Amino acid sequence: MPDTLHPRLAWGTALLFIALWYVLAQTAMNQWFQINPWSSTYPRDLTAHLLLGALLFGMARSLPRFMLATAVLFTSLTLGNALKLAILGAPVTPDDFVAARHLFLLFGGWQFAGAVLMVAAPLVLLGWMIAWRQRRTWINLGVLGFGVGLLVAFPASLTQAMDARFGHSVWNQPANFQMRGLPIHLLQETARNLSRRETPPTRAEVTAALTSLADVEGRDLLKVAGAPDLPRRNLHMIVLESFWDPLALTASELSADPLDPEFRALWTAAGHSHALAPVFGGYTANTEFEVLCGFPVTRDNVFFEGGLRRDVPCLPRHLVDAGYRTFASHPNSAPFWNRVNAYRRIGFETYWSDRDFVLDDMNREFLSDASLYRQVLERLEPTLRQSQPVFNYVLTYFGHLDYPLNERRPATITAAQGHDMVAAYANTLSYKSRELMAFLRELRRRDPDGLIVLFGDHLPFLGPNFGGYTESGLLASQRSDFTDRMFRTLVETPLVVIDGRRGPVAVGDLSFYQLPARLLALLGDQRPSIMALTLRPPRAAHLRPLPGLSVLIEGDSVSTCRGAELAPGDTEASHASACGASSDWLKAVERLRADLFSGAQHALLDLHAPRAEFREAALTPRVKPRD
Template sequence: MFKSVFRTIPLFISFIILLSFLYIVTSTAVSGDLNTVIDVIQVHTSIIGGMIFLLSLSLWAGAIYFLEKKGWMMPLYESKIYRVLTAFLIAFLIGSIGAYVFLAYHIDIEQIGKTTEWIQEYLNRFIFTAFLLSLITLVIILLVGEVYMGAGVALFTYFILAMVNYYKQEYRNEPLFPNDFIQVGQMKDVIPLISDSISLPITLGIAIAAILAIAVWFKMPKIKLGWISRLVILLPLGFVLYSFLFYEDTFAESFYEEYTSFMPWNQNNNYYYNGPVLGMVSNIKLDVVQEPDRYNEKVLEASVVQAEELTVENSPAEEETVKPNIVFLLNETFWDPTRLDVHFSEDPMPNVRKLMDEYPSGTFFSPVFGGETANTEFELLTSYSMNYINPGGNPFNHILANDQYPSVVSHLNNEGYYSEAIHPNSGNLYRRQRVYPNLGFDSWKFLEDMTYTEKDNSEFVSDQSVVNELLDTIEQQEDPSFIHAVTIANHLPYPEDKYEGGSTIDVKGESLSEDSERMLEVYSEGIKRSDATLDRLNEEIQALDEPTLIVFYGDHLPSLGSNLKAYREAGFGTEEDQQTKAEFYETPLLVLSNFDTGLDEDLGTLSPIYLAPMISEALGLDSPPFYDFMNEMKEEIPAFRNRIYMEDEGQTVESSDQLPSSTQAVLSDYHQFQFDVLSGKQHVIDQLYNTQQ
């Protein structure tokens, strides 16, 4: 009897689906309104669901009795048609469950009613999502070869992806993108961030349920599919699935035109109004860099001509000048927390403020929020923008790790510099161990290569250690040095015990929760220590005999709680503000030196793409034409990222279409150059980077 029950589980599922469908169709015919039916089901879920379950159970019991009495149980179970139909049935069930799980975690897992309301409003998109996940589930089942195991693998995968999407939204205010999957090896750095919000009982419950499911699977009769049946179904199914995932220019494109409304300019809205699965599909791109309109050699040549007209003739200094050491010092998550409207018992960054009054300084306009330091490094080192990278794309992982590309490193190497990168963590992160040599660095030091690895917190190497490392490099090298140094001491998370003895700064705010106050105190303690380290670095370079320049900046703002908790409580802004307001991307920018750089005292607000061209011009180096173009472009649009374009007078607009036509033309040329160099055929790379023209 036990085996008969398991052999006919597909019949039970069929009865449930059939009766549910009949109830909805009949009720809709009577009431004349599907939404009314869904509302009734939502209110009386337990009663209606219980009735359908009991009736299905009765029909199932009757079917088992009938099949056993007629001796048809084993012939049915061994039938190829029954097994194939079971695969389709289970795939549809798992696809529908997966679609609901994705939506529930994306919209509001704590208020399931919102998910039901979404389904009512966008029923076609829910059905489309269930269809796509059913296709994927069926492919997994066919590849595994056993229906229940394949279904379990698919459901577990959907649950994990839904959770990852949920946590990425919570802490980064952006959804999961397909290109994020390449960074799966960096999950160990994400887990500490979300560890406090993971429920141990729920985690144990899921683990126990998974173990029990596997144990039951081992005991129950299997529904295996023959390899011929699998192959016959898999080949056309693979074509259909490919067409729906890479839908552009396929028969599936018409379905997306009818049932979706993609919004690539606003990914949060894109994922909400289309659902997370369709949102992810809309961002499946074979190319990381967005291809500009009318990309070809003729258009590029025209862009080069326009760029030459825009720029002044490159004229290197007549006399040979001493080339200074240049240090780009990226300080992890360095930001001014006093910009929040709360009370601090002391200023966490008094030295930085003093130095910003004495030296050229301004505002660094980060391309990212709350994480992804490597994307800031990409803009700084290549002078190319994340604005033209497809959502979820990571240039370090997807582009720079694969081949050599021109950069500020190769430019300074040509100027006679020794170049070194310092990062006090594993070189596997963002594949930096491959990226740094591809950008032209002569040497690179990761945690295992460093002489100084002392910590001043519970997890990460201190800023002091990184400063000691770069000062040693300057002292040991005879040639002028270019050093790209990254600190990580201020990296999240910010637990109360991060610093021994706790924080020396108290934070109070009328609207701040206790958790937010503690988090800000820990974060401010890290800023205070970074501030003291920078002051010490300035003293060291002032005592050096050789000219030295330090560009100090924070790579992005911190992630302070889920859903921007501390920012919202302090009145700094909401999730929508984080998408459109420059304040969420502005960190301190400071240029220290022991000689007169000739830079303006007020650098204004600058995107990272302009720093290398600006420094090269100020030092009188023999800059490539591309840098001349960038320095002129800076006058048109000094800072920009998706949905925030800052004009030369500081005002911002949400779309490049709102910019003056002259600025749009410059950005169009820039986009052409970026695509050509990083992802195109490099038609004009010599014209952009040859300093001998």
């Protein structure tokens, strides 16, 4: 036994400790984050914790070591899950463990230390706890290995069995955690992830998908007649971190409008267009993928991390083939969200990251937009004077949670008592919008014919459980209580398109994956493009897929498709009518996405440019972050 106590007493003490920890942890999560499993879930969740604790105690050197190691391990998992639920509205999934290393690039100071501690401390303490030379340890490890082997060998069967026993919602991930508890949820979603690892689509499957999309459009989307002229105007795309209109937060009683009056006028001239984002509060890289490649993200993970495995003619490479030079600028650590590899694969020739900028105007760890814009213009100035067109892609960093300002940017806007985070965001947005307008004035002076597009990447996080929004009735505190209109609110950010000397143009509301094809049309680029495949979903003017759910928008009318589940007020007949065609369209798009970005790229055989040149490009790095 792993202790000098009598075996029964030692085991009883160990399991009692787990039970006491569980009660304290659930009480704390409810007090701090208002996050807990359903009351009916507590017995199974406690049992899962006890079984996992028993497995660990069977390998422990002593009871004190076991208590310390398991308390830190369980607390780290529980706290990490609560933080993600509170900030992003979704529980921890297996993909988060793959992406955890990016936390070290995102945080600084005490936040960085806390992130390191949450990841490293449990691993170190587990290694310190385990009695490596004891036979019982290796028996338990063998049992654990056997279980992992069954999971890998039969993930689909396990997923089906666990879904039947513990439940599963395709669109309401917080409810999945609430009905299962954390250990069961992680096991169930790990099995689901493994069962999704399908073989890439075949040529016949890709042809069928292309045919179904061509039927929707009534034409072949990948081919055009003749030899169209190549575009020659510059394209400037500015992605604005957490850029949104906070005047809708009526309960916050903001003392002034945070948005610059010039931006208000510009947005009005652009018809108050909105972009519809695939994410809330974070995961900017998924917005990037959509606006650069024209395909929707439909899962709760970062597509740049594992879904982009081939060189693909996305917007940057499409423009390179027309003679453009392509630049990406983002003053964050270069490899964050795998951007070095992702940018290279989609065709950016140059990538300027934090090491390439003078960090001269910092709001804590975030370079100000004013400094970023100034330095980008300085770097592009020689190129803008030449005849060769440019695609200038700028992803800002200032405006990131938790909205710090430096001494040059004092807070000038106040909010109602208890709305401190909204006030912090409003003051950040005030400076952000003014620095944006100063940049636009200079950019339009230097490049009056350029096509400029700017938009917010996602809504800002303003408090746990959609706090900041709930007080004003914009969102509910739980995703399960969202109305259809709330799902639209969840994804809408300002969108402005400036068509050179024509000025702002009203493009309407667009899902981000529809944007690149629209921009190519404004540039006069009629060449065949993979981005044309998703321009017009069926049945609705706009289809905004989200993980396990789709939002259908037709004018002011909004409806949701939640898998097989009915939205409030829906009948089976109305659900089938509204969602059937959209579901079929989305399945075809997902099949083509798998083929193009991680498969054999059969779809590229229908493009005029031979597919071989894209494969050959993989051998030659084109993105050049500074060494």
